[in-house]
Amino acid sequence: QVTLRESGPALVKPTQTLTLTCIFSGFSLSTSGMCVGWIRQPPGKALEWLALIDWDDDKYYSTSLKTRLTISKDTSKNQVVLTMTDMDPVDTATYYCARMRIVGATRAFDIWGQGTMVAVSS
């Protein structure tokens, strides 16, 4: 059974750096084609993709946010970490991690975590 679970602070102050951890089980991020991504969703709004890391340690970032994001993995611990710098109240959202399996040109998140709500406020 594949599961992912996000963890991190529920509240951060403006200008601070957010660090989120995704702990997963049921698959290995060293297997060819495996990826883990981060997606966020502000309250009442649409999903927004943030970052993706693949089995080969290649990293991909949202064009609009890439200057603020860093994604990394620890394969031995089955963990993926996302950091986002210079947090602002508009970054208040539920943050999800999700698994993606790359098969040819197919890119879809087939398993999602439960999400973690992060509020940005002083």
Place this chain on the structure above:
Amino acid sequence: SYELTQPPSVSVSPGQTASITCSGDKLGNKYACWYQQKPGQSPVLVIYQDTKRPSGIPERFSGSKSGNTATLTISGTQSMDEADYYCQAWDSSTADVVFGGGTKLTVL
């Protein structure tokens, strides 16, 4: 940046067919997928690679694509299908994963 456009809302009567569209430049050259999200829950993949259904997804969910428009069709819509639906594609030119703005499906 690449964009996918969905109608904000779609309404359907129980038992009828609901269709939700997703359009984007050159979407015909990309694979689209669809997610269902019920209130307070995480998204669930219901269609990938334009037309394929993951295991466990009811057969009433189907996907298609014509030109640069992908369509999610729900046949015999049930009240449990009331949810937000998001399309998603991958822009190979920028390596961005892109989501549509979402469509709220109301079953009434």
